[in-house]
Amino acid sequence: MKIAVSGCLLGQSVRFDSGHKRDDFVMDELSEYAEYISFCPENMAFSNPRPSIRLVKNTDESLKVQSNKTGDDLSDTLSEASKKDLDNIAMHDLRAIIFKSKSPTCGIGSAKVYLENGFAAGKDDGVFVAMCKEKFPLLPMEEEGRLCDAWLRENFVMQLYSYDSFENFKVGANMKDLVEFHRVNKFMLQSKNDVLYRKLGKIVGNHEKKTFTEILSKYEFLFKTAIAKKSSKGKTRNVLEHMAGFVKSFLDSEEKMMLHEQIDDYAAQIIPLIVPLSTLKLYASKYEVAYLLEQTFLSPYPKELALRSNVKCVK
Ligand code: SF4
Structure with a gap:
C-alpha cells in the first residue's frame, strides 16, 4: 500500500532549519503496512537551510508565498517545485497522502495566512495541498497533527483501508462481485453515512439497466465519497x-x-x-x-x- 508522506515526517532533514519532524505513528505503526513515497516541495525549491516562508493574502484575495526574511515573492518557484513533486507522487498507485500540519506548503486548512501588514488573516490549504486536492479529489488525505486525535486517526485508517479494498476489488470485477462487495461493506458504510449507503444500493440495483462500466464508475465515486465521511x-x-x-x-x-x-x-x-x-x-x-x-x-x-x-x- 503506497502512501505519499511529507518528507520531514519521515525523519528526513528537509525543513527550513535542516531539521525534521519525525512522526511516531507514521514511522513506528503505519509503516508496518505501507510503503512511503516522500515529497518536500520547499526543499526541492530552496534546499536547506533556507529562510522560512509564509502565505500572504493579496488585495484580490489570492495567495502568494513570501520569504519571512526578505519579503520576496517566492510563489512561482514554490509552485514549480510543487508541480514536480506532484508529478513524482502521481507516478505511484497511491492509497493516501499524509501531510505535515500548519506548513504553508503542506498544511491542510491549517496554514496560517497573513495580510501585507503582518496581521493574521485566517488559515488555508498549503500550496502543495491545494494542488493535491485538485489532482486527487477522492484520495484519503490527512495531516499528522489531526492524526494525534484517536477518533480522526481511526476514521483515516478506516478510509485508507476501505479505499485500498475498492482499488483491489475493481480489477477484473463484474456485476456479481459488486453486489457482494456492497453487501460485505454494509455496516462499514452505514457507520459513515446511511443516506449514501442507500444511494449506493440503488446504483447496485441498476434499475436503469446501465452498463457495468457506468455502474462501477458511479459506485466508485459515491463509495469513495462515503468513506471520506466521519463516523459518529x-x-x-x-x-x-x-x-x-x-x-x-x-x-x-x-x-x-x-x-x-x-x-x-x-x-x-x-x-x-x-x-x-x-x-x-x-x-x-x-x-x-x-x-x-x-x-x-x-x-x-x-x-x-x-x-x-x-x-x-x-x-
Ligand atoms: S512541511 Fe512539507 S515543505 Fe515543509 S519541510 Fe515538511 S515536507 Fe517539506
Whole structure:
C-alpha cells in the first residue's frame, strides 16, 4: 500500500532549519503496512537551510508565498517545485497522502495566512495541498497533527483501508462481485453515512439497466465519497444495535442485556468500541452467522493497530 508522506515526517532533514519532524505513528505503526513515497516541495525549491516562508493574502484575495526574511515573492518557484513533486507522487498507485500540519506548503486548512501588514488573516490549504486536492479529489488525505486525535486517526485508517479494498476489488470485477462487495461493506458504510449507503444500493440495483462500466464508475465515486465521511457515536451505535439484531434470537435474556449494556457503555465512552465488537464477533462465530462474520466493519484494518481499543475513538 503506497502512501505519499511529507518528507520531514519521515525523519528526513528537509525543513527550513535542516531539521525534521519525525512522526511516531507514521514511522513506528503505519509503516508496518505501507510503503512511503516522500515529497518536500520547499526543499526541492530552496534546499536547506533556507529562510522560512509564509502565505500572504493579496488585495484580490489570492495567495502568494513570501520569504519571512526578505519579503520576496517566492510563489512561482514554490509552485514549480510543487508541480514536480506532484508529478513524482502521481507516478505511484497511491492509497493516501499524509501531510505535515500548519506548513504553508503542506498544511491542510491549517496554514496560517497573513495580510501585507503582518496581521493574521485566517488559515488555508498549503500550496502543495491545494494542488493535491485538485489532482486527487477522492484520495484519503490527512495531516499528522489531526492524526494525534484517536477518533480522526481511526476514521483515516478506516478510509485508507476501505479505499485500498475498492482499488483491489475493481480489477477484473463484474456485476456479481459488486453486489457482494456492497453487501460485505454494509455496516462499514452505514457507520459513515446511511443516506449514501442507500444511494449506493440503488446504483447496485441498476434499475436503469446501465452498463457495468457506468455502474462501477458511479459506485466508485459515491463509495469513495462515503468513506471520506466521519463516523459518529450515534451512527456507530445504530450499526452495533443493527448487528445485535442478527444474533439476538440465539441469546438468553442475560446475554442480550450484557450486549446492550456494552453498547451503551461504548456510547458513554466508558469502554472502547473493541468490547461490543468482540462480543458480537464471538456470538456471530458461535452461532455461525455468516452475514455478520463477512462484514468488513468487524475487521476493517490490521487489529495490531489497536485503534478501537481507545475510549476516545468516538465523537
Ligand atoms: S512541511 Fe512539507 S515543505 Fe515543509 S519541510 Fe515538511 S515536507 Fe517539506
